[in-house]
Amino acid sequence: MERQSAVFTVFVYAAALLLAAVILAPILWLFVMSISSAADLSTKPLNWWPEEIDLSRYRLLLSTIENSAGAAFTASLFNSLKVAGMATLAAIAVAIPAAWAVSRTSNVSWSLYAVIATYMLPPVALAVPLYMGLAYLGLLNSVFGLALVYLTILAPFTTWLLKSGFDSIPKEIESAAMIDGARLDQILRLITLPLAAPVMATSALFAFLLAWDEFFYALLFTSDLRAKTLTVAISDLAGGRVSDYGLIATAGVLAALPPVLIGLVMQRALISGLTSGGVKG
Amino acid sequence: MSALAIENIHKRYGEVETLKGIDIALESGEFLVLLGSSGCGKSTLLNIIAGLAEPSGGDIRIGDRSILGAHPKDRDIAMVFQSYALYPNMSVARNIGFGLEMRKVPVAAREKAVKDTAKLLQIENLLERKPSQLSGGQRQRVAIGRALVRNPQVFLFDEPLSNLDAKLRMEMRTELKRLHQMLKTTVVYVTHDQIEAMTLATRIAVMRDGRIEQLGTPEEIYDRPATLYVAGFVGSPPMNILDATASQGQLRIAGDDHTIDLPSRLGGAVADGQRVKLGIRPEALRLAGGSEAGPQFRARVEVVELTGPELVTTARIGEQRVTACLPPRSSVLAGEERTFTVEAEAFHLFDPESGRSLAKG
Numbered sequence: 001m002e003r004q005s006a007v008f009t010v011f012v013y014a015a016a017l018l019l020a021a022v023i024l025a026p027i028l029w030l031f032v033m034s035i036s037s038a039a040d041l042s043t044k045p046l047n048w049w050p051e052e053i054d055l056s057r058y059r060l061l062l063s064t065i066e067n068s069a070g071a072a073f074t075a076s077l078f079n080s081l082k083v084a085g086m087a088t089l090a091a092i093a094v095a096i097p098a099a100w101a102v103s104r105t106s107n108v109s110w111s112l113y114a115v116i117a118t119y120m121l122p123p124v125a126l127a128v129p130l131y132m133g134l135a136y137l138g139l140l141n142s143v144f145g146l147a148l149v150y151l152t153i154l155a156p157f158t159t160w161l162l163k164s165g166f167d168s169i170p171k172e173i174e175s176a177a178m179i180d181g182a183r184l185d186q187i188l189r190l191i192t193l194p195l196a197a198p199v200m201a202t203s204a205l206f207a208f209l210l211a212w213d214e215f216f217y218a219l220l221f222t223s224d225l226r227a228k229t230l231t232v233a234i235s236d237l238a239g240g241r242v243s244d245y246g247l248i249a250t251a252g253v254l255a256a257l258p259p260v261l262i263g264l265v266m267q268r269a270l271i272s273g274l275t276s277g278g279v280k281g
Numbered sequence: 282m283s284a285l286a287i288e289n290i291h292k293r294y295g296e297v298e299t300l301k302g303i304d305i306a307l308e309s310g311e312f313l314v315l316l317g318s319s320g321c322g323k324s325t326l327l328n329i330i331a332g333l334a335e336p337s338g339g340d341i342r343i344g345d346r347s348i349l350g351a352h353p354k355d356r357d358i359a360m361v362f363q364s365y366a367l368y369p370n371m372s373v374a375r376n377i378g379f380g381l382e383m384r385k386v387p388v389a390a391r392e393k394a395v396k397d398t399a400k401l402l403q404i405e406n407l408l409e410r411k412p413s414q415l416s417g418g419q420r421q422r423v424a425i426g427r428a429l430v431r432n433p434q435v436f437l438f439d440e441p442l443s444n445l446d447a448k449l450r451m452e453m454r455t456e457l458k459r460l461h462q463m464l465k466t467t468v469v470y471v472t473h474d475q476i477e478a479m480t481l482a483t484r485i486a487v488m489r490d491g492r493i494e495q496l497g498t499p500e501e502i503y504d505r506p507a508t509l510y511v512a513g514f515v516g517s518p519p520m521n522i523l524d525a526t527a528s529q530g531q532l533r534i535a536g537d538d539h540t541i542d543l544p545s546r547l548g549g550a551v552a553d554g555q556r557v558k559l560g561i562r563p564e565a566l567r568l569a570g571g572s573e574a575g576p577q578f579r580a581r582v583e584v585v586e587l588t589g590p591e592l593v594t595t596a597r598i599g600e601q602r603v604t605a606c607l608p609p610r611s612s613v614l615a616g617e618e619r620t621f622t623v624e625a626e627a628f629h630l631f632d633p634e635s636g637r638s639l640a641k642g
Contacts, residue, residue: 175331176362
């Protein structure tokens with residue numbers, strides 16, 4: 001690729017810029033909306049940049065005065081964090097033994113396919129049985145109930161990802177550790193899991209995002225501040241007779257922040273997890 | 282009492298029988314090489330000794346106790362893997378000391394043992410590094426160190442040199458031999474490389490299709506191969522195998538009019554008119570000067586390759602190919618018809634049906 005023409009180079013850069021613009025434009029617009037006044041958002045022709053920067057909505061949503069819109073929003077933010085966090089931790093905890101067993105025992109790999117097959121069902125097919133189950137257990141409108149439901153979605157996914165991660169760790173390393181006298185828990189703790197750390201980080205992040213963005217089950221199984229998650233809270237903002245688009249945009253920006261922050265923190269592990277198919281011995 | 286006794290070991294995977302009754306007894310300090318092409322069952326046998334696989338039948342004893350059913354860590358063995366199988370997330374020192382760490386050896390004793398082992402293998406300066414920062418040969422040394430440090434009864438090596446390049450492989454081979462001479466440990470070593478087998482072993486077990494074709498010292502395997510398979514497998518270039526017919530104490534090579542006197546030690550082994558396979562090592566063949574007595578035959582030279590130390594000459598007797606390793610300055614040209622001679626002692630006769638050697642004793 002050393003002898004490409006200038007035209008081609010320009011074309012490549014132009015295409016890259018276009019792609020970046022397409023991806024970033026909605027996010028940028030979301031942010032602009034969140035800091036525009038209601039008047040700016042409803043004028044014709046549209047004001048692409050607000051006359052004055054209006055941060056009142058951020059103050060509104062982040063206020064902690066009781067019974068305010070802000071209290072409802074922050075409550076839902078914490079609910080989302082709790083539900084997604086619990087579901088992710090549980091999904092990783094379940095996936096580690098399951099994925100290791102499937103990766104090291106090819107005889108039982110069919111079981112993973114069976115679990116993945118249930119994954120193919122549309123959520124709506126499971127909505128009624130899940131609702132009845134949660135009602136029976138008294139877990140409707142509870143962060144624990146919702147986390148439990150999310151676990152059923154996340155666990156097959158994290159198991160699948162972790163299995164491919166474990167597959168790339170040579171079996172001989174574990175055999176060597178076994179001969180060296182390590183027990184199974186020591187092998188996992190000292191060797192296999194540290195080697196699988198990038199894959200675990202990747203699957204944890206994706207699991208967290210999946211739970212964070214989930215809307216359908218959250219809408220069905222939660223009804224008030226005790227368990228309502230962000231996605232439902234945002235839809236509530238749009239549900240009234242008068243919709244403040246700026247407010248919805250602000251909620252969107254705030255909802256996007258936690259996953260972005262987590263992603264930034266885990267960036268290094270994430271990149272090596274996404275790019276390295278294997279761990280070199 | 283032998284250091285390691287393998288008794289009638291069988292291994293079946295479903296319908297397939299990969300080991301069909303293996304018997305080997307090793308004295309303490311012996312270096313046994315399991316030699317064979319891939320799929321002959323040699324690695325399976327090693328894994329059974331290590332405890333990474335369970336046999337379908339038979340027994341394995343180390344010292345005077347059966348180790349079947351014992352966990353690998355309780356077998357008093359150490360294993361070096363083809364892929365090194367180092368722990369990538371740990372330093373070299375911790376890799377070597379891991380077995381001691383798991384056995385709760387006190388830190389001070391552990392550090393001393395690691396240091397001594399590293400000194401023995403000349404990797405003291407690498408102790409703080411991670412395996413990914415090492416070259417192939419250094420990784421191999423660490424893997425050997427990890428086995429040595431525990432000072433087990435039996436060492437198991439699974440093709441430890443096959444991931445190295447040719448030059449390094451020779452170096453490490455010599456290194457292994459040096460270590461074995463110094464430490465006098467009992468070793469079981471799996472390889473498909475016959476030169477490794479010849480140079481390292483005190484005894485070689487040539488395996489094929491889940492059986493032992495021949496078990497003997499390197500000299501026995503090379504000088505008195507028990508079967509055609511062993512004859513063809515050991516030696517490079519491989520032994521020439523020619524179709525011949527015996528009649529009245531003489532041999533006639535198919536495609537050649539001459540007859541060759543059968544050496545007396547083989548005379549009684551063949552019946553009149555019996556068809557045999559005649560084996561001659563390429564390095565046993567010489568060009569005839571004209572006056573020698575002894576067995577001779579004529580062949581048309583096809584290809585002459587100078588490898589440096591020798592001149593590998595490929596010739597034809599009728600339809601049969603013969604390879605000879607001649608001194609490098611031999612005057613021989615492609616296309617010539619030449620007379621080759623060989624000591625009668627260098628003859629090997631095999632039964633064409635069973636493949637077994639016809640020599641007695």
